[in-house]
Amino acid sequence: xxxxxxxxxxxxTELTVRGLIIGAVITVVFTAANVFFGxxxxxxxxxxxxxxxxxxxxxxxxxxxxxxxxxxxxxxxSAAGTLSxxxxxxPGMIMIGxxxxxxxxxxxxxxALGGILGVMYxxxxxxxxxxxxxxxxxEGLACAEVLKVGCGAQVxxxxxxxxxxxxxxxxxxxxxxxxxAVVVATHVFASDVVKFFRIGDKGAxxxxxxxxxxxxxxxxxxxxxxxxxxxxxxxxxxxGWGVPHYSLLAGVLxxxxxxxxxxxxxxxxxxxxxxxxxxxAIWTLAKLVKPVVAGLTSAMAASRVRKAGRGDxxxxxxxxxxxxxxGLITLACFIPVAWLLGYFGSISGLGDRLAVLAVGGVAYVxxxxxxxxxxxxxxxxxxxxxxxxxxxxxxxxxxxxxxLLVFGVKPYVAPESGKALVAFALFVTSVxxxxxxxxxxxxxxxxxGQLVDATPWKQQVALVIGVVAGAAVIPPVLDLLNQAxxxxxxxxxxxxxxxxxxxxxxxxxxxxxxxxxxxxSLIWTGAGIGVGVIVLDALLTRFTRRLRLPPLAVGLGIYLxxxxxxxxxxxxxxxxxxxxxxxxGRNPDTTKQLGVLLASGLIVGESVxxxxxxxxxxxxxxxxxxxxxxxxxxxxxxxxxxxAFVLIVALLYRWITRMGRTVR
Numbered sequence: 022x023x024x025x026x027x028x029x030x031x032x033x034t035e036l037t038v039r040g041l042i043i044g045a046v047i048t049v050v051f052t053a054a055n056v057f058f059g060x061x062x063x064x065x066x067x068x069x070x071x072x073x074x075x076x077x078x079x080x081x082x083x084x085x086x087x088x089x090x091x092x093x094x095x096x097x098x099s100a101a102g103t104l105s106x107x108x109x110x111x112p113g114m115i116m117i118g119x120x121x122x123x124x125x126x127x128x129x130x131x132x133a134l135g136g137i138l139g140v141m142y143x144x145x146x147x148x149x150x151x152x153x154x155x156x157x158x159x160e161g162l163a164c165a166e167v168l169k170v171g172c173g174a175q176v177x178x179x180x181x182x183x184x185x186x187x188x189x190x191x192x193x194x195x196x197x198x199x200x201x202a203v204v205v206a207t208h209v210f211a212s213d214v215v216k217f218f219r220i221g222d223k224g225a226x227x228x229x230x231x232x233x234x235x236x237x238x239x240x241x242x243x244x245x246x247x248x249x250x251x252x253x254x255x256x257x258x259x260x261g262w263g264v265p266h267y268s269l270l271a272g273v274l275x276x277x278x279x280x281x282x283x284x285x286x287x288x289x290x291x292x293x294x295x296x297x298x299x300x301x302a303i304w305t306l307a308k309l310v311k312p313v314v315a316g317l318t319s320a321m322a323a324s325r326v327r328k329a330g331r332g333d334x335x336x337x338x339x340x341x342x343x344x345x346x347x348g349l350i351t352l353a354c355f356i357p358v359a360w361l362l363g364y365f366g367s368i369s370g371l372g373d374r375l376a377v378l379a380v381g382g383v384a385y386v387x388x389x390x391x392x393x394x395x396x397x398x399x400x401x402x403x404x405x406x407x408x409x410x411x412x413x414x415x416x417x418x419x420x421x422x423x424x425l426l427v428f429g430v431k432p433y434v435a436p437e438s439g440k441a442l443v444a445f446a447l448f449v450t451s452v453x454x455x456x457x458x459x460x461x462x463x464x465x466x467x468x469x470g471q472l473v474d475a476t477p478w479k480q481q482v483a484l485v486i487g488v489v490a491g492a493a494v495i496p497p498v499l500d501l502l503n504q505a506x507x508x509x510x511x512x513x514x515x516x517x518x519x520x521x522x523x524x525x526x527x528x529x530x531x532x533x534x535x536x537x538x539x540x541x542s543l544i545w546t547g548a549g550i551g552v553g554v555i556v557l558d559a560l561l562t563r564f565t566r567r568l569r570l571p572p573l574a575v576g577l578g579i580y581l582x583x584x585x586x587x588x589x590x591x592x593x594x595x596x597x598x599x600x601x602x603x604x605x606g607r608n609p610d611t612t613k614q615l616g617v618l619l620a621s622g623l624i625v626g627e628s629v630x631x632x633x634x635x636x637x638x639x640x641x642x643x644x645x646x647x648x649x650x651x652x653x654x655x656x657x658x659x660x661x662x663x664x665a666f667v668l669i670v671a672l673l674y675r676w677i678t679r680m681g682r683t684v685r
Contacts, residue, residue, distance in 0.1 A: 035089040036479040043079055044097025044483065045490040047072050051098060052494045055105035057638070060112070060502060060519040069164045069466065070625045072098030074195070077168075088168050092475050093483045095164060096466050100487030103462035104136055107495060109415055110451045112521045113528030115503060116511045119444040122503060128496035130361055131448075134354050135455025136488030138386070140481060141351045142394040142456065143463035144341050147477060150395075151468050156402030159243030161468030163621035167191055168473050186611075186680050187618045193676075194622020197669060198235035199630040205233065206634050206647040208654065210662030213584055217279040225269040226278040226285070227260050231591075232584035233666050236627040239620035241592020242599075247569040249593020252586050254570065255294070255578015258550065263290035263579065286582070289543060291526070294580025295416040296547020297554070301572035304555050342478045358452060359383045365448050369441040374430050381429060382449050389418055389453050394460035399573070401461045402468070414457050419450040419527050420544075423534035431535065439535055446531045459488060551576060596620070599674055603681065612681030619677050 051072065076094035080086030111128065114120040150156065166187075204210045210233065217228030241249050267289040268281050341347075363379035371378060393414050423446040431442060463484055470480045507518040508525075533539035551572060558570045578586050596616065603612035637646050650658070 034085065034087045035476060036093055036482065037090055039083065040076075040080070040090045040093045041097060041483065041486055043076060044072070044094040044487060047075060047094070047098040048100055048487050048490045049494050052100075052105050052491045053498050056108055056495060056498045057502060060108050060508070060521045069095045069099040069160065069462075069469070070167055070621070073164055073167050074625055074629060088473050089475050091168055092470055092473050093479065095168075096470070096480045096483040097487035097490070099462050099466050100136070100459070100484065100491040103458045104132055104455065104488060104491035105495060106458040107132055107451060107455055108499070108521065109523035110419075110447060110454045110527055111499065112503075112508045112511075112524040113447045113531070114444060115508050116521070116525060116528045117440065117443055117447070117532065118512045119440065119447075123496045123499045125496045125500075127361070127365075128499070129492050130357065131451050132455055132492035132495055133489055134358050134361070135386075135390075135452045136459045136492060137485055138351065138354050138358075138390055139394060139456040139459025140463055140484045140488065141347050141354070142391055143398060143460045143467070144347050144477075144481060145344065146395060146398050146460070146464060147341065147467050150398045150402055150464055151471055156399070157244055157248075158402045158465055158468040159240055160401075160624070161465040162472065162617065163239070163243060163624050164465075164469045165472035166618050166621045167625060168469070186615060186684050189680070190615045190618040190677055191622040191625065194235075194239075194619045194673070195626035195629070196622075197673065198239075198623040198626035200626075201233075201235060201665070201669065202627050202630045202634070203647070204665075205662065206645070207649040208645065208651075208658055209649060210665060211655065211659040212662070214659060214663050215279075217277070217282045219278050220265050220269075223269055224272045224281075225265040226282045227265050227268075228279065228282045228583075229260065229587060230582065230584040231587050231663075233662050234588055234627065235623040235666075236631075237585070237588040238592035238595070238670070239623035241589040241594075242596030242616065242620040244589070244593055246593050246597040247567075248571055248574045249590045249597075251569075251571045251574035252578035252581075252593075253590045254554075255297075255575040255580075256583055256586050256590070257578075258575070259286065259290050259294060259579040260583060263293055287526070289540075291580055292416075292540070292543035293547035293550065294576055294578075296544040296549075297551035297576035297579050298414075298547075298573065299417050299544070300548045300551030301555065301576045304551075304572060340476055340478050342481050355383055355387065358386055361452075362445075362449065366445060369444055370438060371430070371434060371441055371445065374433060377430060378445065381425065382445075385422060385425065385449060386452050386456070389421060390456040393418065393453060393457035396573075397457045397461035398464040401465045415450060415454050415523065415527050416530060418453045418457075419446055419531050420534055420539075422446040422449045422453075423531050427535055427537075442535050443528070443531045446535065447528060450527065450531075459484070547576075547579070550579070592620075595670065595674070599678070603678065606678070607682045608684055611684050612678060615677040615681045616674075619673060 073091060073095040076091045076098075077086075080091055080094070111123070111131070115122075151158070169187075201210070205212045212233055214231040214233065215228070217226060219226050264282050264285050268285045271281075271285065359379045359382070362382035363375055366375050366378040366382075397414060423443075426442045426446055431438075434442070463481075466484065467477060467480060469475075470477060502519060508521045511518070530539065554570060554572045554575045558572055561568045561570055599616050600613050603609045603616070606612065634647070638644070
């Protein structure tokens, strides 16, 4: 893999056997941790950055490593953070009582085939959403900066002093966020600043939840003020209007305000958010038609150059897997997908409609897969793959699949086949969801590769290998957790059952559509809000220079819980203020770059320690194995944690401001 580049580029090490092996090992570990953490907390964490940090340490010990080889390792391992998102759908098969365990080869095929399709779909999208786009890709940028600093590359100037300052920003950011996360795990610091309250005396409630997370704060710094403000607008719509309005309509006076508020958000407001995301997603796709077509045209032009024997004239950063091979691999995946859907329909008692289920299911996977790949890639570029609302996309996909079954299959099967139709809807959704999850991550990785001068086709090969490795790990881990804990809402689930909130929501939606008892008014309300935001954003774009209100970000603010959004908003405001102050001082570009590196370090530290803590929780069997204090310390922990967070942020930004101004 180190042969000289015939386009005149220097030979270098990039796609290596040792890199693939290290990446696969990290993938196995991170996938297992992410599956457990996601089922328990409803969240998965990005693994690209911690994988890059671990990779740099291991390859440095082995010697002769390059930045691009480290990039391959994190590319393989990044499949762990995204493929494990299948836990947002697949446990629904247990919850509805259709499966009692996770059959290995069926579950593996869903993950592997959907994941490979996600990789293939993201290849033509790379040119539209990465090469010819100004999307920030906050996590891709952060990962690239970590690789540059850790591998000794130049960050923004050729001075050794600036390189050292950047490394310090990453290292200390990592240390601080990791230590803070450990202290939070001991319960000495609170993890959240939470308040729920009643509004009036007629049952209306609301609340907020600031998650004391340096990683979320850093994401806010990286995404910028416009997206942060848009998410705040969404949160205000959700919790300033949605939760009070629907809780008032329910008129439930019993129970605490926290129980009522969370139930109202989960059962009502999330569907409003899903409607807003759906309209915004369609609008986003419509705007992307032209660049996507241009990307496909560019990919075919590159293919013609190769066929003419001039492939070595293409820049290294424009060498994707040839579009012809992409097409063949995509078509090759459709055959086993069709067989898989037909097999599932056959064993589900729907054999009379086997052809419709197989052909229609493949068509749905093809069209909806490309749709969600485009939308998820755009959202990952906008706010990062960790914060991209994949479960919101899952809601839209399962509603579409269930509606098609209601109109195309349900009238022609026995009335008692309702449960089988629900299972089939979840099964098809699982395949499409895996496509979306991988595409959501791939474009982030390809952005990292662009920034570190990587070769796209080598990254794309690495992604396929990561998908297969992750797909082999997920079924046995899911089966183990099902046997040990079970899932909330499933038949026979015990008191320690894992919540798996997204899987519960999506399976409930499938049942609601097929059984005709879903509240469509919530979806339409959200769609109306989405249209209003699109119009407002268009007006701001036309009549102002800087003000924007990205519709998808507003939809995210409505749909996501406030513990995922409010700290991101805070980070975006603080990052904007920091950049404005840096512009008034000496070395503004260097100072702002150090802010990006500090944010990268904050993500690294919390992500790595999150894997460790998740493993400790999994192996100990205790919900809080590191806790040093009891519930009676909660009020003190709140003040300690909140105060420490604010103080640390102030000190860190003051430190890098001074360091940036002294760099020569």
